[in-house]
Amino acid sequence: xxxxxxxxxxxxxxxxxSAFSLTALNEGLAGQIAKQQRDNVQVPRAREVxxxxxxxxxxxxxxxxxxxxxxxxxxxxxxGRCSAIALESTGRGGYAGDVKVxxxxxxxxxxxLGVRVTQSSETPGIxxxxxxxxxxxxxxxxxxxxxxxxxxxxxxxxxxxxGATRTSAAVVDGVRRAAEFVLAHRDEIVRRALGGQAGS
Amino acid sequence: MDxxxxxxxxxxxxxxxxxxxxxxxxxxxxxxxMETALGMGMxxxxxxxxxxxITWVVHRAVLVPFKLQYMQTIAFxxxxxxxxxxxxxxxxxxxxxxxxxxxxxLPLITTNCAVFGxxxxxxxxxxxxxxxxxxxxxxxxxxxxxxxxxxxxxxxxRVAHIPGALQDTAIGLITAGLMSLAFLGFxxxx
Amino acid sequence: xxxxxxxxxGFTTHLAPFRLVLGLCPVLAVTTTVxxxxxxxxxxxxxxxxxxxxxxxxxxxxxxxxxIACFIVLIASFVVIVELVMxxxxxxxxxxxxxxxxxxxxxxxxxxxxxxxxxxxxxHLAAADGLGIGLGFTLSLALIGAIREVLGQGTFLGHxxxxxxxxxxxxxxxxxxxxxxxxxxxFVMNAYDRFRSRMxx
Numbered sequence: 001x002x003x004x005x006x007x008x009x010x011x012x013x014x015x016x017x018s019a020f021s022l023t024a025l026n027e028g029l030a031g032q033i034a035k036q037q038r039d040n041v042q043v044p045r046a047r048e049v050x051x052x053x054x055x056x057x058x059x060x061x062x063x064x065x066x067x068x069x070x071x072x073x074x075x076x077x078x079x080g081r082c083s084a085i086a087l088e089s090t091g092r093g094g095y096a097g098d099v100k101v102x103x104x105x106x107x108x109x110x111x112x113l114g115v116r117v118t119q120s121s122e123t124p125g126i127x128x129x130x131x132x133x134x135x136x137x138x139x140x141x142x143x144x145x146x147x148x149x150x151x152x153x154x155x156x157x158x159x160x161x162x163g164a165t166r167t168s169a170a171v172v173d174g175v176r177r178a179a180e181f182v183l184a185h186r187d188e189i190v191r192r193a194l195g196g197q198a199g200s
Numbered sequence: 201m202d203x204x205x206x207x208x209x210x211x212x213x214x215x216x217x218x219x220x221x222x223x224x225x226x227x228x229x230x231x232x233x234m235e236t237a238l239g240m241g242m243x244x245x246x247x248x249x250x251x252x253x254i255t256w257v258v259h260r261a262v263l264v265p266f267k268l269q270y271m272q273t274i275a276f277x278x279x280x281x282x283x284x285x286x287x288x289x290x291x292x293x294x295x296x297x298x299x300x301x302x303x304x305x306l307p308l309i310t311t312n313c314a315v316f317g318x319x320x321x322x323x324x325x326x327x328x329x330x331x332x333x334x335x336x337x338x339x340x341x342x343x344x345x346x347x348x349x350x351x352x353x354x355x356x357x358r359v360a361h362i363p364g365a366l367q368d369t370a371i372g373l374i375t376a377g378l379m380s381l382a383f384l385g386f387x388x389x390x
Numbered sequence: 391x392x393x394x395x396x397x398x399x400g401f402t403t404h405l406a407p408f409r410l411v412l413g414l415c416p417v418l419a420v421t422t423t424v425x426x427x428x429x430x431x432x433x434x435x436x437x438x439x440x441x442x443x444x445x446x447x448x449x450x451x452x453x454x455x456x457x458i459a460c461f462i463v464l465i466a467s468f469v470v471i472v473e474l475v476m477x478x479x480x481x482x483x484x485x486x487x488x489x490x491x492x493x494x495x496x497x498x499x500x501x502x503x504x505x506x507x508x509x510x511x512x513x514h515l516a517a518a519d520g521l522g523i524g525l526g527f528t529l530s531l532a533l534i535g536a537i538r539e540v541l542g543q544g545t546f547l548g549h550x551x552x553x554x555x556x557x558x559x560x561x562x563x564x565x566x567x568x569x570x571x572x573x574x575x576x577f578v579m580n581a582y583d584r585f586r587s588r589m590x591x
Contacts, residue, residue: 007456014460018467025474026270032478040481097326219565221419225498273492274466281462311496313415320489365581369411373573381566
């Protein structure tokens with residue numbers, strides 16, 4: 001009996017010590033890890049959709065929370081004006097999970113500048129063709145207000161990649177959510193962008 | 201349809217052992233004879249499927265809601281170690297013949313990179329339940345397939361004339377390389 | 391000195407993965423370039439040293455029946471530390487090494503040394519053992535990485551070696567090449583050993 005007690009105690013003690021140290025370390029490094037993730041994944045994609053970006057682009061990132069959902073926004077601020085933003089959005093309904101996209105929106109013309117896929121676990125081959133810039137060009141120039149963001153097959157304006165309907169639908173869903181968010185919160189976005197604070 | 205593609209992908213194109221490099225230790229160790237290879241293959245299919253399923257559930261039900269993703273490594277390996285323990289105890293009671301024939305290979309499955317790797321991959325690829333349930337046994341079958349094929353080849357080595365320095369592991373690795381090359385040909389399928 | 395001996399064996403009799411035929415999975419997967427090989431090797435060395443030291447410190451406290459479970463928790467903890475630090479400061483490397491960082495947990499070398507050596511020896515020797523075997527492992531990874539990178543991609547640590555006219559053996563950069571490269575290296579080492587013992591006799 002004493003043996004079993006000792007075994008349980010030692011194992012529990014080790015587990016607790018480990019859990020405690022790791023949680024502490026994770027807390028300490030979480031900010032740095034998130035920043036690395038942003039700088040290496042989201043920021044390059046955001047730069048791709050926005051074209052020219054100023055040198056401090058990465059530092060201007062902020063988050064807006066709406067209805068418990070956090071939106072990552074990368075504004076392009078030049079000469080005191082926020083001319084465009086890149087926004088990360090999650091599209092639901094993909095084959096094997098959600099698809100994350102970054103949509104670039106021109107705030108002055110109210111049109112989409114470009115779309116890129118940042119995270120998807122779709123079928124390699126056909127499914128991944130949805131992430132190719134040559135396909136994603138179908139979003140360029142689409143006005144936020146006038147476009148029906150759904151697939152042609154469902155009466156909308158966007159063509160799907162043939163053979164990857166569900167994946168294309170997930171991307172459209174992501175872009176649609178981004179468009180709706182921008183239309184609904186445009187002023188808040190511009191205010192935060194010009195506020196000049198890094199982070200949220 | 202896409203599930204069938206996923207399965208074929210996991211068994212052949214991205215064979216977990218020959219293309220993804222997972223599970224090599226037992227691969228070289230248990231493939232000298234066909235019986236051990238078959239036994240190990242079966243055991244891996246069973247434990248890998250169960251382990252991947254349980255860790256997937258742990259990930260979705262515990263780690264994500266509580267934002268504990270960084271504990272993934274520890275949680276998963278503990279699940280696998282505990283699972284193998286239970287499987288051992290269970291097998292000893294209900295299938296003693298199989299338990300004896302597997303011998304030491306059963307506890308070794310705990311450190312099998314293929315099992316842990318498959319669990320990690322199914323989470324990394326963000327599969328939903330249905331995809332995961334297809335992916336796991338398919339990957340394990342790929343492992344077993346490679347293992348059995350390899351054992352078949354190695355049994356031939358016993359009667360072939362191989363220079364001393366090449367024997368055993370060295371020729372094993374080179375043969376595995378050639379098998380891997382053959383499997384590379386499957387890439388054209390997708 | 392005993393400590394030097396324990397350290398040195400990691401480069402000779404206990405050289406992983408050639409003499410100590412363990413821990414093969416990462417060897418084949420990450421040695422596409424020298425940088426990846428060294429990165430993985432150093433990460434594994436860190437875990438090995440920490441786990442050896444921890445196991446050695448606690449060796450009289452851990453009851454026999456649960457020792458493997460305890461070792462696994464300790465090793466896994468250090469691996470998570472490495473994971474977090476890498477994601478925070480070496481993002482590129484953590485992306486290249488991918489799932490093979492958490493897979494360090496099941497690297498048989500680390501569990502093997504904990505069980506075979508650290509659990510029965512004092513801390514300073516366990517640390518030397520860890521450092522020696524870890525660095526030996528790193529060197530092996532660097533060597534295989536060098537062969538696969540130089541011949542398979544024509545670069546070394548990212549810098550071109552042969553000039554633009556070189557047609558790399560793409561075969562080596564992929565899965566089959568990894569197996570074959572390792573097999574051939576092992577063959578060369580075995581042949582050398584046999585040659586030496588024949589010379590002695």
